[in-house]
Amino acid sequence: MFDDGPACGKSNSTLLQRKHLNAAHPTRRTACLGLLFMGGSAGFARYFGGLQARETEAANSIEIADGVFVHQGQIADQAPENHGDISNAGFVIGTDAVAVIDTGGSYLAGAALRAAVAERTKNPIKYVINTHMHPDHVLGNAAFKADAAAFVAHHKMPRALTARSERYLRVASEMLGAEAFAGTQIVLPDQLVETSSSIDLGGRSLQLSAQNTAHTDNDLIVTDDKTGVAFMGDLIFSGHVPSLDGSIKGWIETLEKIGNSPAQKIVPGHGPAALSWPEASMPMLRYLNAVANDVRAIIKRGGTISEAVDTAAGGEASQWQLFEDFHKRNVSAAFAELEWE
Amino acid sequence: MANRFWTLALVAALGSALFVWQSPIAKADEDAELWQSIRNDVFGENRQIAEGDGKLALDAPYRAEDAAIVPITVTIPGGIAAKVRKLTLIVEKNPAPVVAAFTFGEAAGLGERKISTRVRVDMYSNVRAVIELDDGSLHMQTKYVKAAGGCSAPALKDMDAALANIGKMKLRPFASKPEGASSPTAEAQVMVRHPNYSGMQMNQVTGLYIPAKFVEHMEVRKGDKVVFNMDGGISLSENPNIQFTYAVGIEGPLSVSARDTDGKVFTTSADVTGS
Incomplete structure (x- = not known):
């Protein structure tokens, strides 16, 4: 079962095209090899890990x-007591399938989220979507294998x-x-979004919808057409200070562009389960512009x-949690980017 | 000659650092041993190095926010600057500890001398700045920097932008500060778009490590006079960025020529009005 798991298996969707085959191949192969090497005791433990997920x-x-549905993660840095449950996650239930x-x-x-899905529906989880590559959003993937x-x-x-x-x-x-960490x-991922797909x-x-470089160089927005809810990933932080790992200029541009036709309701990557666009975007733009301008x-x-x-954007300190942990790094990154303007 | 010396010094320092690297437990006397071996390789055996004697100041953050771009500034007071031949920056525990060596020329000027740059810090380490005066004496300042992972951090946050802009340069003279209107030196900044691959970063597609490729030499001139020559290694941050002082009153533009380990040469110049 290990060499035929979802990480190595075939695509389920005809709507999503598997792009960049050359890029995807070695990494998928590596994942498969990794699993084969796990064939001994580690693989056995993983199998039971999978069973335990249901419990x-x-x-x-x-x-x-x-x-x-939204699961609201804590606003905190990763620590043993929160087992990395520090970002928002969600799932959408259709009549045939569930997307996480x-x-x-x-x-x-990830296993706790998978159990939350099982509480709500018997429909199978057919898609696991990552909004970007940061560890607090992707390290639970293995629970869905x-x-x-x-x-x-x-x-x-x-x-x-x-x-x-x-x-x-x-x-x-x-x-x-x-x-x-166990x-x-x-x-x-084994299905990649070039610009947009459904x-x-x-x-x-x-x-x-694949975005240009903003929070990272691989931000993806997921919008449910039935309710108009958009999962923004870390394009939106609320309460938790933003962390910049892409382009400050790109991030500001992306948020301004989205603001032209915003979703009814959005889910931030960190913060409350749901927000309106103005309450989500205004503090973000205020912070990013303050950093960029200073x-x-x-x-x-x-x-x-x-x-x-x-000194830059010091006035924002009282507006955000975890400010000390991320702000100075954001300023460093913004400086290294903006000095090339 | 000088180039070859520094290349050898970098290689030697790398070798000795890797040797100590294997040691599983970092103990104080091992740190002392590490510094001893680096200083012997870089400055020669049995050279005295005076520490903290006020001949230079070193500014580095105690806790670096981004280990791949740790800002370092060395300031040498006016009275000393005229006697300084060379400045060496060292991040003791990096796999290649010598970040860069600056050899100053006539156009470095007689006023307060300043060099600011950004370095990679691979693990908590002493950062050292050592100057050599024209009497052969060595003087040092040391700062401890808490930062980790700077040598293996992926190149640039936007990976496509990193590759698209190699070799782009920016040379920017700063307007002299009001109180320094009659200062014998002025300040400028040179920037080179270059990934400065450390050899410790992974190619995302192949899963193999990207071979080291970095800006190994840079010469800055004012007119036909040398401000400094820099020999650099992989501990210099990507997009090498050097803020420096130069003598005012020398005819001609500021010009920069940089060369990477592939032998590619990048040049730029700027007219500096009023100096």
Whole structure:
């Protein structure tokens, strides 16, 4: 069963095209080889890990619209006590199939989400969609390997995740500890979205829209056509300070563009389960513009990156949680980007 | 000659650092041993290095926000600057500890001298700046920097942009500060778009490590006079970025020529009005 699991198996969807075959092949092959090597005791443990998933206590989920459920992660850094459950995840139930959107930051977090789905429906999970490559959104993927699900993401996501996978796993293992990290591994997507595509869940379909570089270089927005709910991934942070791992200019442009025809209701990557577009986008744009404007002014007068890190957008500190953990790094990244303007 | 020396020094330092790298437990005396071996390789055996004697100042963050771009600034006071031949930046625990060596020329000027750049820090490490004066004496400042993973961090956040812009340069003279209107030096910044592959980053498609490829030499001139020559290694951040001072009053433009390990040469120049 291990060499025929979903990570190596065939695509279930005809609507999604498998792009970049050359890029996808080696990584998929690596995943398969990895599984084959696991054929001994580790594979056995993984099999039981899969069985235990059904007995894992279900994550809380709330129905924010008809058939659209959100599990709200904690606003925190990954730690043993939250087993990496630090980002929002969700699932959408159709008459034929269920799509899961993001999987949390560990196998355990993914398994709890999978149990939450089982509480709500008997329909099979056929799609696991990752909104981008960050560990708190993808490290739960392995919990869904027992489902015959397709793993779906932006076409640049496998490249970004592969480049960082070793570090993500090492850091997660250190910060979560052995117990909370157990079973966690990288599962790369096997269906890639070039610009846009849709998947049919029966009675409703999800529109997948690949974005230009913004929060990361592989942000994907998932919109349910039946209710108009859009899962924004980390294009929207609420409460939790944004973290920049793509392009500050691109992020501002992307949010402004989305603002021309926003969704009815959106699900942020971090923060409340659901928000209106104005309440989601206004603080984001205020923060990103404050950083960009202050950094540009410092660059213009020949200031240094250290000076920018200490002063730029300092007024935002009281507006966000985890500000100290991410803000200075955001400023560093913004500086390195904007000095090339 | 100088180039060859520094290439050898980089290779030697890399070799000795890797040797110590294998040691599973980092102990204080092993750290001392590591520094001892690096200083012998880079400066020669039995050279005295005076530490903290006020001949230079080193600014580096205690806790770096991004290990792949840790800002470092060295300032040498006016009275000392005229005697400085060379500045060497070292990140002690990096796989290639020598970040860069700057050899100063006539156009470096006599006023306060400043070099700011960005470095990769692979694990918690001492960062050291060592200057050599024209009497052969060595002087050092050390800062401990908490940062990790800088050498293996993937190149640029937007990977396509990283590849599309190799070789693009920017040279920017800064307007002299009001209080420094009569200062004998002015400040400028040179930037080169280059991934400065460390050899420790993985190719996302093949899963293989990308061979090291970096800006190994840079020469900055004012007119026909040298401001500095820099020999760099993989511990210099991607998109090498150097903010520096130069002497005012020398005819001609500021010009920069940079060369990477593939032998590609990148050049740019800028007219500097009023200096």
